Amino acid sequence: MNSVKVGDGVCLGVKIELPDSPPLLLIVAEKGFVMCGFLNIEAAERLGVAAAMVSGVKTFEDVLNAEVKAVTSKAKSLGVQLGTRGSEALKRML
Secondary structure (H helix, E strand, C coil), X not given: CEEEEECCEEEEEEEECCCCCCCEEEEECCCCEEECCCCCHHHHHHHCCCEEECCCCCXXXXXXXXXXXXXXXXXXXXXXXXXXXXXXXXXXXX
């Protein structure tokens, strides 16, 4: 776990190394999180949480720079849109 600076805020970064694959990455803000493609956006939607999904990432920096590929309706209500960067999504979740 690491602190990840996002704009004026700080989020919690979780990185889990997995055998024979890229790591599982998650950056958690106060109101939601940005996750890698290993995690399930449909489950996040069913649970009613603010989540955005990015893919093809190996580092926290990659997550911050990657384009958002999927969002939950709660994340949309915070202003997170498809195609924005992970860092912008997290700023809206702080």
